[in-house]
Amino acid sequence: MNLETLCVQAGWTPGKGEPRVLPIYQSTTFKYETSEQMARLFDLEDNGYFYTRLQNPTNDAVAAKIAALEGGVGAMLTSSGQAANFYAIFNICQAGDHFVCASAIYGGTFNLFAVTMKKLGIEVTFIDADADESEISKAFRPNTKALFGETISNPSCAVLDIEKFARIAHSHGVPLVIDNTFATPINCRPFEWGADIVTHSTTKYMDGHATCVGGVIVDSGNFDWEAHADKFPGLTQPDESYHGLTYTKAFGKMAYMTKATAQLMRDLGSIQSPQNAFLLNLGLETLHLRMPRHCQNAQRVAEYLEASEQVAWVNYCGLKSSKYYDLAQKYMPNGSCGVIAFGLKGTREDAIKFMDSLKMICIVTHVADARTCVLHPASHTHRQLTDEQLVEAGVAPDLIRLSVGIENADDIIADIEQALHC
Ligand SMILES: *Cc1c(COP(=O)(O)O)cnc(C)c1O
Numbered sequence: 001m002n003l004e005t006l007c008v009q010a011g012w013t014p015g016k017g018e019p020r021v022l023p024i025y026q027s028t029t030f031k032y033e034t035s036e037q038m039a040r041l042f043d044l045e046d047n048g049y050f051y052t053r054l055q056n057p058t059n060d061a062v063a064a065k066i067a068a069l070e071g072g073v074g075a076m077l078t079s080s081g082q083a084a085n086f087y088a089i090f091n092i093c094q095a096g097d098h099f100v101c102a103s104a105i106y107g108g109t110f111n112l113f114a115v116t117m118k119k120l121g122i123e124v125t126f127i128d129a130d131a132d133e134s135e136i137s138k139a140f141r142p143n144t145k146a147l148f149g150e151t152i153s154n155p156s157c158a159v160l161d162i163e164k165f166a167r168i169a170h171s172h173g174v175p176l177v178i179d180n181t182f183a184t185p186i187n188c189r190p191f192e193w194g195a196d197i198v199t200h201s202t203t204k205y206m207d208g209h210a211t212c213v214g215g216v217i218v219d220s221g222n223f224d225w226e227a228h229a230d231k232f233p234g235l236t237q238p239d240e241s242y243h244g245l246t247y248t249k250a251f252g253k254m255a256y257m258t259k260a261t262a263q264l265m266r267d268l269g270s271i272q273s274p275q276n277a278f279l280l281n282l283g284l285e286t287l288h289l290r291m292p293r294h295c296q297n298a299q300r301v302a303e304y305l306e307a308s309e310q311v312a313w314v315n316y317c318g319l320k321s322s323k324y325y326d327l328a329q330k331y332m333p334n335g336s337c338g339v340i341a342f343g344l345k346g347t348r349e350d351a352i353k354f355m356d357s358l359k360m361i362c363i364v365t366h367v368a369d370a371r372t373c374v375l376h377p378a379s380h381t382h383r384q385l386t387d388e389q390l391v392e393a394g395v396a397p398d399l400i401r402l403s404v405g406i407e408n409a410d411d412i413i414a415d416i417e418q419a420l421h422c
Contacts, residue, residue: 003069003186004288011065011281024278025057044242044250044262054266058274062281066206066216069185069284070198073221074257076265077214077277081181081201083270084215085109085148086117088177088199091260092232093145095121099174100139102129102149102165104158104394106201107382109179113148126392129153129160133168140172145231147174151190151331152182154367155377155401156394157315157341159324162331166194173228181205182337182368186291193331196223197256204368205337208283208290212276217260221253235259290370290406295335297412298404302340304413310420312398315341338405339367343398344420351376351398357422360407360415372405372412 001009012022030049032038040046049055059077067075078084093099101113103126113124125139129149147169149160162178169176175196180188184205190198200206202214225248229236235255238244241263247255265271272280295318302316314321317328317336328336344350355363355374364373365380375381378397382390390397404412 006065006068007186007288008285010068011061011063022058022061022278022281024274025052026274027056028052044245044258052274053269053271054261056271056274056277059272059277062277062284063216065281065284066185066200066202067218069189069287070180070218071185071189071191071220072198072218073253075216075218076257076261077202077216077272077280079215079270079272080213081106081179081199081203081215082108082112084199084201084217085179086112087260087264087268087270088197088217089113089117089122089146089148090120091256091264092175092234093117093122094234096143097121098123098125098141098144099146099148100125100127100136100144101147102153102158102160103127103392104129104153104156105148105150105179106154106181107377107385107393107395109150110389110393111384129158129165133164136168137172140168140174144172145174146177147172148177148179150179150182151188152317152337152339153394154182155339155341155375155381155399157317157324157339158394159317159327159331159336161327162188162190162193162195166196169196170194173231175223182339183332184287184291184337186288187295187332187335187337191220191222196220202280202283203366205291205294206283206287207280208287208369209279210364210366210369210371211283212272212279214272214276214280217257219254219256221256223256225255239263291337292335293406294338294368294404297406297409298338298340299335300409301402301404301412301416302342304416305340305342308420310344310346312343312345337368338403340402340404341399342402343396343400348378348398351400352379353422354419355400357419358415359418360411361402361419367401367403369403370406372407372415373403375401375403377401 063075178190178195317324
């Protein structure tokens with residue numbers, strides 16, 4: 001089926017007399033007839049629900065929809081995008097391990113990787129994603145377990161050369177993990193370009209209405225863990241917490257997702273509430289309608305900004321002037337996303353004054369929802385970063401992140417215009 005149909009139909013297929021709309025299974029627990037039945041679930045010998053921290057039918061239906069949209073073999077919802085990125089890496093890295101990451105990424109992910117995961121003994125090396133393959137390869141070590149990047153980086157709007165990244169990762173025997181939050185599977189499906197694992201902050205376009213924080217991990221099922229068994233003992237050697245079960249042997253292509261669910265979710269417990277999963281599903285039902293509108297509006301706004309006297313620079317990969325235009329045409333021919341990065345001529349204070357003068361467009365710590373919103377990363381989301389780290393993350397101190405919504409583009413431009421002339 002086509003993506004539009006999957007957005008509406010995938011995940012929940014009711015049987016006779018069952019609710020047409022995905023029900024919210026607001027239950028922590030699930031009933032069994034015998035003690036033996038329950039014991040088999042705990043040993044992963046049977047598939048079934050027993051406790052919502054591990055699995056819940058509402059969440060599973062929504063995860064299945066997202067897996068279908070990305071073209072993966074399985075998916076797991078998490079309570080946030082942060083949890084998704086943490087689990088995606090922690091599922092294959094332990095203390096003493098290392099991974100490589102594009103430096104232009106979301107500020108929260110940067111902190112998670114550079115500061116918090118370091119405390120767990122996992123080291124990261126940040127690289128310039130635009131560098132050539134041999135340069136990026138220098139960052140790899142014998143204990144490197146993954147390569148990570150964002151399809152379109154938040155907030156700098158750099159476009160990743162996914163095929164190049166996949167080649168580099170695979171030549172070092174590690175999977176490529178892609179945070180596909182900004183593009184969504186409507187505009188880019190990283191598995192088609194060689195990525196192995198995809199993550200999302202579903203908080204953004206997937207929910208689309210700014211109602212629920214959430215995340216998801218999707219596995220393509222393509223990475224051959226057994227071929228690099230010594231690198232991934234957590235998947236290819238017995239798990240003592242399941243009586244010596246080996247994920248790759250027991251679950252094949254579902255090894256990575258099963259470990260993430262049965263081990264990480266069991267032990268760390270960042271589940272998405274079924275209520276939030278229900279709301280996320282409502283968002284997904286219109287994702288294919290909203291994304292093109294976000295892109296059309298953003299294209300018009302970006303062109304307006306580029307032509308404006310007061311604007312120093314605009315980074316939107318739909319503009320021919322963007323250094324990422326060609327990559328965007330290759331990976332996202334139907335449009336990229338609604339997020340634009342730009343800077344005003346003048347001082348940092350001019351940027352603040354512009355934002356404070358907007359009327360309809362609100363200053364919010366959010367991005368990628370139906371309402372147009374604006375943020376100054378250097379003063380807000382990326383506040384913790386030093387000036388050096390800001391530059392590394394592609395965040396100029398004057399960068400304004402404008403998330404273009406699905407209103408009428410004329411009204412968005414009118415608000416920007418009046419604020420520029422205040
Ligand atoms: C927002 C965001 C995250 C973090 O997600 P939360 O849902 O806020 O935890 C991760 N990656 C990207 C690209 C994001 O935009």
